[in-house]
Amino acid sequence: MSNNNTRFWDRMQNLDRRYIYIVVALAIIIPLLIPFNSKTYITEPVENLYKKVDSFTDREDRAILMCFMHDASTMPELFPMEVSILRHCFERNIKVFTICFLPTAAPLIDYAINTAKEVGGFDVKSGIDYCNFGYKPYALFLPILLGMGEDIAEAVETDSEGRKVENLEIMKDLKNYNELNLVIDFSASASVQTWITYARVKFGANIGAGITAVMAAENYPFLQTGQLVGMLGGLKGAAEYEKLVDIFASNNVVFSKEIVKETWIPITDKQIPYQFKIARIGMNAQSVAHIMIIVFIILGNIGYFVSRKSKNKELG
Amino acid sequence: MKRQIPLIIVIGLGLLFVIHTFVPHKISEDFYEWWQTWSKAISPFMVLLGIMSLFMVHSTKIKRKTANWQYSFVTLGGLLITAFVGFMWGTREGTPYMWLFKNIQMPMSATMFSLLAFYIASAAYKAFRARSVEATVLLVAAVIVMLGQVPLGAQISHWIPDTSKWILNVPNLASKRAIGLGVGLGITATSLKILLGIERKYLGGD
Numbered sequence: 001m002s003n004n005n006t007r008f009w010d011r012m013q014n015l016d017r018r019y020i021y022i023v024v025a026l027a028i029i030i031p032l033l034i035p036f037n038s039k040t041y042i043t044e045p046v047e048n049l050y051k052k053v054d055s056f057t058d059r060e061d062r063a064i065l066m067c068f069m070h071d072a073s074t075m076p077e078l079f080p081m082e083v084s085i086l087r088h089c090f091e092r093n094i095k096v097f098t099i100c101f102l103p104t105a106a107p108l109i110d111y112a113i114n115t116a117k118e119v120g121g122f123d124v125k126s127g128i129d130y131c132n133f134g135y136k137p138y139a140l141f142l143p144i145l146l147g148m149g150e151d152i153a154e155a156v157e158t159d160s161e162g163r164k165v166e167n168l169e170i171m172k173d174l175k176n177y178n179e180l181n182l183v184i185d186f187s188a189s190a191s192v193q194t195w196i197t198y199a200r201v202k203f204g205a206n207i208g209a210g211i212t213a214v215m216a217a218e219n220y221p222f223l224q225t226g227q228l229v230g231m232l233g234g235l236k237g238a239a240e241y242e243k244l245v246d247i248f249a250s251n252n253v254v255f256s257k258e259i260v261k262e263t264w265i266p267i268t269d270k271q272i273p274y275q276f277k278i279a280r281i282g283m284n285a286q287s288v289a290h291i292m293i294i295v296f297i298i299l300g301n302i303g304y305f306v307s308r309k310s311k312n313k314e315l316g
Numbered sequence: 317m318k319r320q321i322p323l324i325i326v327i328g329l330g331l332l333f334v335i336h337t338f339v340p341h342k343i344s345e346d347f348y349e350w351w352q353t354w355s356k357a358i359s360p361f362m363v364l365l366g367i368m369s370l371f372m373v374h375s376t377k378i379k380r381k382t383a384n385w386q387y388s389f390v391t392l393g394g395l396l397i398t399a400f401v402g403f404m405w406g407t408r409e410g411t412p413y414m415w416l417f418k419n420i421q422m423p424m425s426a427t428m429f430s431l432l433a434f435y436i437a438s439a440a441y442k443a444f445r446a447r448s449v450e451a452t453v454l455l456v457a458a459v460i461v462m463l464g465q466v467p468l469g470a471q472i473s474h475w476i477p478d479t480s481k482w483i484l485n486v487p488n489l490a491s492k493r494a495i496g497l498g499v500g501l502g503i504t505a506t507s508l509k510i511l512l513g514i515e516r517k518y519l520g521g522d
Binding site for chain 1: 351352355356358359360362363407408409413414417418421422424425426428429430433434436437438440441442444445446447455458459462463465466467468470471477481484485488489492493496
């Protein structure tokens with residue numbers, strides 16, 4: 001019996017990785033196909049970013065800038081964040097600008113704006129309620145970042161439609177980082193640190209980050225020092241922001257911790273469009289995948305200890 | 317001269333930017349604005365250089381029929397087709413460019429990145445073993461943070477997300493800060509060496 005047991009764990013130790021791949025694939029695909037309700041808990045960095053964005057509601061002299069610093073590969077994590085923040089801005093009449101320094105990010109901006117606009121049914125106009133600065137070569141990242149500290153229109157010059165930025169209605173009452181007071185960088189790298197080093201330190205701009213889960217740990221020192229006003233880390237951050245927009249922005253209500261605690265939003269609710277709950281559906285898949293990985297780790301370790309014990313016995 | 321001129325440009329401009337940071341004089345501000353205009357003018361040439369370099373590398377591969385030379389056709393074809401549809405019909409929603417992006421680039425990029433999940437699961441199963449005290453600490457921390465990242469963790473017990481938060485805010489933060497300080501000091505030292513002309517490896521050669 002003991003011999004059989006050891007053999008079983010030995011075989012488990014050398015399990016063909018294709019079986020693991022099948023289990024992981026099923027653990028991800030099934031929750032995506034059959035969404036189920038799970039709770040989304042709001043964390044402080046997400047709450048702080050939401051409150052900062054929300055504080056610009058109906059203000060002509062405040063705007064946010066969203067910098068898309070990633071390509072399509074990290075879309076599953078970052079795209080829901082971008083759509084949620086754009087939706088928040090459109091719901092609460094907050095002026096929003098978008099920019100990117102990677103050519104592969106330019107279509108993402110259009111896609112995010114159109115998704116938020118069309119699915120949400122918002123009557124917002126380019127150049128009045130929002131403005132896409134579009135793609136600027138990466139070599140201009142630093143000159144534009146620094147230039148916006150003096151004069152946004154002069155630094156950026158034209159928007160994605162080729163219009164002179166200084167002539168746009170949205171630019172009324174906006175000059176530099178004193179007004180464009182919140183920059184949110186979405187990336188799978190440490191690019192937000194460039195915004196902190198220059199826009200935050202030199203001009204006092206508030207900086208937020210939307211970042212992939214694997215890079216989130218890099219930014220905790222900046223959250224603690226307050227150099228980052230808030231952060232959305234991975235799909236979890238996106239899911240939390242989606243929930244906050246559902247509870248508050250879409251109902252034109254100001255943030256309150258008590259309401260968050262008391263409110264339960266089932267994602268199976270058909271009234272919420274799929275594009276506005278995609279991160280929460282994805283979190284179901286992530287939950288199951290994490291559990292599977294933990295189970296794999298436990299099984300691997302049991303196998304390791306059983307094999308080691310039997311080897312020790314054999315050696316006497 | 318091939319090494320001296322770039323060296324003079326780097327040292328001269330480097331020192332000027334250091335001076336600009338500390339001296340808010342009008343001459344310093346004018347210099348800064350002048351640099352911003354120039355840097356904008358230089359950037360299109362960098363894009364051109366990149367495209368030329370890509371063409372040269374891949375056309376050489378095709379000519380010499382080196383390993384996997386067939387893929388160079390795909391790279392160059394992708395570049396030409398994307399550029400053509402972009403210039404012809406623009407890059408906005410509803411254009412062929414956007415169709416290419418949504419139906420080719422988006423799924424291919426996402427597929428490549430999502431392969432990570434499979435590799436992580438397989439690697440966790442095969443290699444994540446409690447072989448020593450350090451490995452056990454890492455393993456326990458990883459399991460707590462993984463559980464703390466998903467709603468199920470909080471549903472099991474509130475201490476899971478609380479402990480996960482503590483791991484990220486205390487030991488993780490301390491180590492990140494130490495690494496950050498080390499990197500910062502390294503950057504300062506290297507910058508000084510470049511400014512003083514001691515470090516010259518960026519010029520190429522030995």
